[in-house]
Amino acid sequence: MIAVIIVIVVVVILVALVIGAYNGLIRRRNQVDNAWSQIDVQLKRRIDLIPNLVETVKGYAAHERETLEAVISARNAAMAAPDTPKEQAAADGILTGALRQLFALSEAYPDLKANQNFLALQEELTATEGRVAYARQFYNDSVLDYNNKLDQFPTVVLAKMFNFERRDYFEAEDEARTVPTVDF
Amino acid sequence: MFELIRSNKRRSVALVVMFVVIVAMVGAAIGAVVGNGIAFTLAALVISGIIAFTSYWKADKIALRVSRARPAPVDEYQRLHNLVEGLCIAGGLPKPGVYIIDDPAPNAFATGRNPNHAAIAVTTGLLEKMNRVELEGVVAHELSHIRNYDILVSTLAVTMVGAVALMADMTIRVMWWNGGRVARRGDPQNGSNPLALLGIAMLVVAPVVAKAMQATISRRRETLADISACQLTRYPPGLISALEKLQEDTTVTHAASTATAHLWIEQPMSGVGDDGKLGGIHKMFNTHPPLDERIALLREL
Numbered sequence: 001m002i003a004v005i006i007v008i009v010v011v012v013i014l015v016a017l018v019i020g021a022y023n024g025l026i027r028r029r030n031q032v033d034n035a036w037s038q039i040d041v042q043l044k045r046r047i048d049l050i051p052n053l054v055e056t057v058k059g060y061a062a063h064e065r066e067t068l069e070a071v072i073s074a075r076n077a078a079m080a081a082p083d084t085p086k087e088q089a090a091a092d093g094i095l096t097g098a099l100r101q102l103f104a105l106s107e108a109y110p111d112l113k114a115n116q117n118f119l120a121l122q123e124e125l126t127a128t129e130g131r132v133a134y135a136r137q138f139y140n141d142s143v144l145d146y147n148n149k150l151d152q153f154p155t156v157v158l159a160k161m162f163n164f165e166r167r168d169y170f171e172a173e174d175e176a177r178t179v180p181t182v183d184f
Numbered sequence: 185m186f187e188l189i190r191s192n193k194r195r196s197v198a199l200v201v202m203f204v205v206i207v208a209m210v211g212a213a214i215g216a217v218v219g220n221g222i223a224f225t226l227a228a229l230v231i232s233g234i235i236a237f238t239s240y241w242k243a244d245k246i247a248l249r250v251s252r253a254r255p256a257p258v259d260e261y262q263r264l265h266n267l268v269e270g271l272c273i274a275g276g277l278p279k280p281g282v283y284i285i286d287d288p289a290p291n292a293f294a295t296g297r298n299p300n301h302a303a304i305a306v307t308t309g310l311l312e313k314m315n316r317v318e319l320e321g322v323v324a325h326e327l328s329h330i331r332n333y334d335i336l337v338s339t340l341a342v343t344m345v346g347a348v349a350l351m352a353d354m355t356i357r358v359m360w361w362n363g364g365r366v367a368r369r370g371d372p373q374n375g376s377n378p379l380a381l382l383g384i385a386m387l388v389v390a391p392v393v394a395k396a397m398q399a400t401i402s403r404r405r406e407t408l409a410d411i412s413a414c415q416l417t418r419y420p421p422g423l424i425s426a427l428e429k430l431q432e433d434t435t436v437t438h439a440a441s442t443a444t445a446h447l448w449i450e451q452p453m454s455g456v457g458d459d460g461k462l463g464g465i466h467k468m469f470n471t472h473p474p475l476d477e478r479i480a481l482l483r484e485l
Contacts (some may be wrong), residue, residue, distance in 0.1 A: 031276070038273060120262075134274035137418065140274070171436035 021155050024044040025156045025164055032167050035139035036085075039170075042132045043078070043092065049128065050099075053121045057102065060112035067101050074098040081182045085170045092132070099125065136170045188408070192333040196340055200468070203344045210351060211418045213385075239343040244295040244303055244335075247342045247447060251293070251439045253283035253305040264311065267460060268304065271324050274416050275331055280304050289435035290314065293447035294326040295339045302330045307411035307439065314426055321423030324413035327450055332412065334405050338447050341433045345441040348393055376419070406449075410478055411485070420485045431475040450475065 054068055074095040081091035103122065113119075147166055150159045158164075162175050211228020215221035255400075257267050265282055272279045281297065290310040296302030314322065329335050332377035384400045410427075414420045430450045440452030451472040 035276065042273070123262060123266070127263075127270060131265075131270040131273055134270045137274050138276050 010020045018158065021158050022162070025146075025149060025155060025159060025162075028149055029144070029164065032139070032146050035135065035142040039088075039132065039135040039139055040083075042128060042135050043088070046095075046128045046132060047075055047079055048124065049121060053102070053118075053125065056115065056121060057106065057112065058119050060109050060115070062104065064105055067098070067105055071095075071098040071102055085124055085168045089170060096129070099129075140169050143169055189333045189389075192337050195337045196333075199337060199340050200239075203347070204229065204232040204236060206348065207235075207351070235343065235347050239340050240297060243339040243343045244297065244301065247295040247339055248283055248303060248305060249294075249341075249445055250402075250441060251285055251305060251444060253285045253303075253439075256282045256284040259274065261311070263316070264306065264323075267316070267320050267323050268327075271327050271416055275327055276333060277327060280327075284308060284311075285439045287437055287439045288312075289437040289439075289452070290430060291437045291440070291452060292322050292326055292449045293444070294329045295342075295447060296330065296335045296337050297339065298333065298336065301332050302335060304330070307437065309435065313429055314434065317417075317419065317422035318425065318426035318429065320417055321419070321426045322412060322449060324416040325409050325423060327416065328409040328412035329405075332405075332409070334409065336346070343444065343445050349443065389402060396461055405476060406472050407481060410482055414482065414485055420482050423478055425481050427475055427479050448470075 054071060057064070057068065071155060074091075074097075078088075078091040078095045079085045094174055106118070150153050150166060211231075212221060212225040214228075215224025218224065256264060261282070261284065266326055268282055269279055277299050280294070280299075283303055283305035285305055285307045287307040288309040289307060290313045292304065292306040292310055294302060294304045304323065306322070311319070311320065322480045329338075410423060413423055417423070427450075437448065437450075437452035440448055445452055
């Protein structure tokens, strides 16, 4: 009799542990997905700001065509980039570079720099870029948390059983790592 | 981090229990003196229950109110809103309410009961004196308090410490009611006032109790929030130079009071009374670790 009770208790505890571990994995995986879509939201926001910025700059420095076109084509490339960490990082690195060029160029146009609209856009873009970086940081933190759980015992057994897949980290491309040089 | 959250929730419960017990004891003491012990104890229990309950639901509003904080308009304080939003994304938190306090002293605090019901308030002085990275460090520090549930304990403490202080005040007033002991007609012949004795006891005990309650929000929490802030911004120099600026600045934060002192990022009345004979004792009751220590610790990261 006592043996039966002990067996039942042990089984119940085991089942509870398995359910807990499984739910923990699911929660972490959902967090990774959510973190990933957060990056998308912020990138979209940035992409939406660019046409406005290009228009404003055009009003003051229309002959800087090359830079403006670089920004627009980088924007289009970023919009068309497939939805994987690697591809997005590449497209976004180019866009960041093009935008930096644009802001560096604005130094030569005092009227443009005094434009209220331009200043607001600049603040908004700086903030959005910060948000993109933070969203990636959160994504990587979530991936680390999730991948850790996948490798750790005893969740590793469950993960193997239910085919939980590892996720990729977001890594900055070389373009994004090097700061563009500005000549004066 | 989950360990921290659990410990904070435990502390919150302990704080509430401690508060209810203290109020019930005071009620019982008054009851014993007046001669109707059970009724007074029950009344005290009900009152403390009501205070504890409203503390949980409304203490954040009260803390903001007594600090004279007003909601920050998005168009006027765009930079602040942007910073808060960005850091919330980094921490995976919902965006808290953002409030402004008109005070030239640079300071900030966070309040609320959980990340979904939270607010951070910064003074106008902070916005003026800090640059973007420094402000980011300060905001990250406050968001860490929210994420770790420090805000729950510390906000509960605001109303409860406030209530204990109020009770002490009230008994003191009762005590002085017949200040100079001018005899009046109808005075009891023995001329002693039992409530006055209780008042003296309260006068001695209340500040100690209030300090003890604030001590449950240990000073270690500030250092922990500093470190998790750097985990959010990944840029310790920002917070370091913000703390250095706070150290140089000796303006007293007038918007703060004894009850809210432990909420702020920097001790609101830092430096006042640190010198002189009782300086050592005064420092013992500080709600925050010294800024030099916090800065030194961050330098090691």
